[in-house]
Amino acid sequence: MADLLGVTKKKHKVTIIGSGNWGTTIAKVVAENTQQYPNLFEENVQMWVFEEEVMVPLSSKHYDPDSPLCNKPQKLSKLINELHENVKYLPTIDLPKNVIANPSLQDSVKESTILVFNLPHQFIPKVCQELQGKIVPYARGISCIKGVEVSEKGIKLLADMISERLGIYCGALSGANIATEVALEKYSETTVAYDPPSIDSRQPSPTGSPTGSQVNLASPTPEKKDYEGSHRKQVVLQPLPHDYPALSHENMRKLFHRPYFHARLVDDVAGVSLGGALKNIVALGAGFVDGLGWGDNAKAAIMRVGIQEEVKFGKTFFAESARVSTFTEESCGVADVITSCMGGRNFRCAKMSVERGVSINDVERTELNGQKLQGTSTAYEVNAFLKGQGMEKEFPLFTAIYNILEGTYEPADLPDLLVADQ
Ligand SMILES: NC(=O)c1ccc[n+]([C@@H]2O[C@H](COP(=O)([O-])OP(=O)(O)OC[C@H]3O[C@@H](n4cnc5c(N)ncnc54)[C@H](O)[C@@H]3O)[C@@H](O)[C@H]2O)c1
Numbered sequence: 001m002a003d004l005l006g007v008t009k010k011k012h013k014v015t016i017i018g019s020g021n022w023g024t025t026i027a028k029v030v031a032e033n034t035q036q037y038p039n040l041f042e043e044n045v046q047m048w049v050f051e052e053e054v055m056v057p058l059s060s061k062h063y064d065p066d067s068p069l070c071n072k073p074q075k076l077s078k079l080i081n082e083l084h085e086n087v088k089y090l091p092t093i094d095l096p097k098n099v100i101a102n103p104s105l106q107d108s109v110k111e112s113t114i115l116v117f118n119l120p121h122q123f124i125p126k127v128c129q130e131l132q133g134k135i136v137p138y139a140r141g142i143s144c145i146k147g148v149e150v151s152e153k154g155i156k157l158l159a160d161m162i163s164e165r166l167g168i169y170c171g172a173l174s175g176a177n178i179a180t181e182v183a184l185e186k187y188s189e190t191t192v193a194y195d196p197p198s199i200d201s202r203q204p205s206p207t208g209s210p211t212g213s214q215v216n217l218a219s220p221t222p223e224k225k226d227y228e229g230s231h232r233k234q235v236v237l238q239p240l241p242h243d244y245p246a247l248s249h250e251n252m253r254k255l256f257h258r259p260y261f262h263a264r265l266v267d268d269v270a271g272v273s274l275g276g277a278l279k280n281i282v283a284l285g286a287g288f289v290d291g292l293g294w295g296d297n298a299k300a301a302i303m304r305v306g307i308q309e310e311v312k313f314g315k316t317f318f319a320e321s322a323r324v325s326t327f328t329e330e331s332c333g334v335a336d337v338i339t340s341c342m343g344g345r346n347f348r349c350a351k352m353s354v355e356r357g358v359s360i361n362d363v364e365r366t367e368l369n370g371q372k373l374q375g376t377s378t379a380y381e382v383n384a385f386l387k388g389q390g391m392e393k394e395f396p397l398f399t400a401i402y403n404i405l406e407g408t409y410e411p412a413d414l415p416d417l418l419v420a421d422q
């Protein structure tokens, strides 16, 4: 496509890195939008698949006992491309034909200018390692992952970790978004945090050439002095070449917003990321009390304390970046606590573990068919961080959930453990 100056306009190529329950759902959302906005995006959306062999289940509408696809295990990527359904992680949902499953991580990101990270957080370090030097230097990222990274240096947002390891800008998407409901196109909202570097929204030069100089991600705003290890390092960003459409809030919204999936754009990457990570610990608490048969008041109490601890965590450790209103007003905050405590996997597995008297890891293994909980590892990571700060007592719910997972306390001890929350 050429503009009035005869300059060839490129389109953004999008890759979804991950193809689980949420990864496949976001691939569907994005692929619908790349069809709707052909001037901005290449129609085909690459989706990296962590390859495995699976059987087409009897319950699939594609199951045909006479088909060679159905009588022995097949590569998941092949099934997705032939059936346009992810029979393992998003069964029964029709995917647009422009979702292209690709088992090669490096091939899937080739020439992609938008990388949407969407896989369980424990796999991100290895994926980033494999991507180093394999992506275009001016790519931009969005992390849909709910979790945090804790090391001896402190706590880090996954968007920042991706940004530092790959040398690219990375925003975040998170909200009250149980994947299956979004995939079924039931109405929901999400929050997209993207504070694009100013170099991306400049007017094109007459030649359309990438004349912009490199900029430091930490500028033009002063370096954020958040908790050691959490603030962004000095990432030197490559400008987006001028022959690509600007990646403004408006265009990012076009990538994610659907009539059934309302995307609100904000610039608080820290608040959006923390809301998504911390609510998973709260959801375990809600599952524990529901498993005891304690009813809705008990669940509401857990949710109230959970929201309070999310806000306090943001204020204490990310004071210069996370905004309180992100937790209290956006989908990624209070709304995600509510939906996760009503029907999320962390909630359901914690509930079943109490009802059956088995560990939550056993429930994850037997009930989730390969899907992963994020709340258990996040509870351990957040506890390691709080312990390091000598602040476990300041966050009684987060600490109680860790102690219940460790077996130090029982779910029925929760009211006593929360008395400190006065
Ligand atoms: N499912 C939801 O409802 C939902 C909604 C919003 C956000 N999220 C978040 O999205 C992120 C991704 O979750 P999901 O639900 O798509 O995943 P999932 O739990 O459904 O699936 C697990 C995924 O991990 C992959 N995997 C397994 N071993 C791997 C390895 N060694 N390396 C790389 N990948 C491997 C599997 O192939 C599969 O794609 C999580 O952070 C989750 O909290 C999930």
Ligand SMILES: O=P(O)(O)OC[C@H](O)CO
Binding pocket: 146, 175, 176, 177, 178, 179, 280, 283, 336, 339, 340, 343, 344, 345, 346, 347, 373, 374
């Ligand atoms: O199923 P969960 O517990 O991983 O939660 C899913 C989503 O994060 C809800 O917004």
